[in-house]
Amino acid sequence: xxxxxxxxxxxxxxxxxxxxxxxxxxxxxxxxxxxxxxxxxxxxxxxxxxxxxxxxxxxxxxxxxxxxxxxxxxxxxxxxxxxxxxxxxxxxxxxxxxxxxxxxxxxxxxxxxxxxxxxxxxxxxxxxxxxxxxxxxxxxxxxxxxxxxxxxxxxxxxxxxxxxxxxxxxxxxxxxxxxxxxxxxxxxxxxxxxxxxxxxxxxxxxxxxxxxxxxxxxxxxxxxxxxxxxxxxxxxxxxxxxxxxxxxxxxxxx
Amino acid sequence: xxxxxxxxxxxxxxxxxxxxxxxxxxxxxxxxxxxxxxxxxxxxxxxxxxxxxxxxxxxxxxxxxxxxxxxxxxxxxxxxxxxxxxxxxxxxxxxxxxxxxxxxxxxxxxxxxxxxxxxxxxxxxxxxxxxxxxxxxxxxxxxxxxxxxxxxxxxxxxxxxxxxxxxxxxxxxxxxxxxxxxxxxxxxxxxxxxxxxxxxxxxxxxxxxxxxxxxxxxxxxxxxxxxxxxxxxxxxxxxxxxxxxxxxxxxxx
Numbered sequence: 001x002x003x004x005x006x007x008x009x010x011x012x013x014x015x016x017x018x019x020x021x022x023x024x025x026x027x028x029x030x031x032x033x034x035x036x037x038x039x040x041x042x043x044x045x046x047x048x049x050x051x052x053x054x055x056x057x058x059x060x061x062x063x064x065x066x067x068x069x070x071x072x073x074x075x076x077x078x079x080x081x082x083x084x085x086x087x088x089x090x091x092x093x094x095x096x097x098x099x100x101x102x103x104x105x106x107x108x109x110x111x112x113x114x115x116x117x118x119x120x121x122x123x124x125x126x127x128x129x130x131x132x133x134x135x136x137x138x139x140x141x142x143x144x145x146x147x148x149x150x151x152x153x154x155x156x157x158x159x160x161x162x163x164x165x166x167x168x169x170x171x172x173x174x175x176x177x178x179x180x181x182x183x184x185x186x187x188x189x190x191x192x193x194x195x196x197x198x199x200x201x202x203x204x205x206x207x208x209x210x211x212x213x214x215x216x217x218x219x220x221x222x223x224x225x226x227x228x229x230x231x232x233x234x235x236x237x238x239x240x241x242x243x244x245x246x247x248x249x250x251x252x253x254x
Numbered sequence: 255x256x257x258x259x260x261x262x263x264x265x266x267x268x269x270x271x272x273x274x275x276x277x278x279x280x281x282x283x284x285x286x287x288x289x290x291x292x293x294x295x296x297x298x299x300x301x302x303x304x305x306x307x308x309x310x311x312x313x314x315x316x317x318x319x320x321x322x323x324x325x326x327x328x329x330x331x332x333x334x335x336x337x338x339x340x341x342x343x344x345x346x347x348x349x350x351x352x353x354x355x356x357x358x359x360x361x362x363x364x365x366x367x368x369x370x371x372x373x374x375x376x377x378x379x380x381x382x383x384x385x386x387x388x389x390x391x392x393x394x395x396x397x398x399x400x401x402x403x404x405x406x407x408x409x410x411x412x413x414x415x416x417x418x419x420x421x422x423x424x425x426x427x428x429x430x431x432x433x434x435x436x437x438x439x440x441x442x443x444x445x446x447x448x449x450x451x452x453x454x455x456x457x458x459x460x461x462x463x464x465x466x467x468x469x470x471x472x473x474x475x476x477x478x479x480x481x482x483x484x485x486x487x488x489x490x491x492x493x494x495x496x497x498x499x500x501x502x503x504x505x506x507x
Binding site: 148153154161165166170172 | 312
């Protein structure tokens, strides 16, 4: 209940902000060629809605494909680096350093190498999403309770049992925290890769309306991208609740 | 329980020494556990009690010496002797029944069979109401009971208990002592018990090994006909306490 009551403040402020914005535009304090009013943005959203949905589906498909591959690769990397300390010593520093390479800088290269279709976009999303997963899950593996591992060993557990019963389940919290980051990266990565070339997607739409100086449509697509990211985050939360029922019980008992 | 003096030796630690790098932690330890006996290891922190347990459980290999279980050399072999740790180590993401069934999962028993056995065990100790709950929903004393039941499901023959009651408050601790003694009577489990608590050692044990300077200094036999909390109020108990404390202190000077 407390959370619900607290949410009055940001919602109230948001409404106030929109009202002031609308007023400033209506009174021509801000010229409309620089900044559209909230009403104009809503009109652009509804007017272009089916077109926006057409592009949205493509971006969503890209993000989901890229995120799935990125997560699987991230998990695999984490598992291998946890199991084999030589792999950890070799690749951990390289992976960390590789993250200083800006995504926007490699995106044009990918387009040159792989063309304007789906592939370069997926590759870019995989590159930005696997990293948080690898680091998050690896940290989870490394921070498992040594006594729990000893308990299992005393019962004669194999290496596989230790992953199955201890390391994987106890790293789930860290995994979902990382998945939240990767999910939002996947949308941003998709849009950025679409800016640089392509035939469909929210990034492509964005490039087109920018060239036409259609500010209202620019804002409309930004809102769509935010909503998409938010929905993905909600989906991750839901997935976490379903997969970690013990956390839920704990909250209730408090 | 005093009749156990002449019964068969089921676990034996022979001339065991162990050290990390140059530092020797335990040297030339010899001890034995007879059938249906509870033996305590009492000593100050750092006297190598937990190291010795890790060796008996097969988690560590001694530099010298052997661990013999029912005539078989099990040095460095895990998965034979059941081991309960200071913390209850119930896995938070498993329900109580799954936690109890864990040793059976590891023995590759079918999940449904393992859960049936776990539930039978919980029912026997009147804890079946907790089967579907998660460890977080239970009190410290309850969690420790579940951990001990899990240890028993792994092996009812020999148990190593490393300070299982040390984190509990005094009242819960008394309850747990009675509860555990009942459990032991039921299953005739032979137990080696680590504790810092002199009262607890005298109350529960048939024999106490006092550790110090990396070895066993003395062995004290506790002979009494009473084995419940009322034993603590007798003169006999105080006499034992004096001699145990005397032995412990003689090591510090």
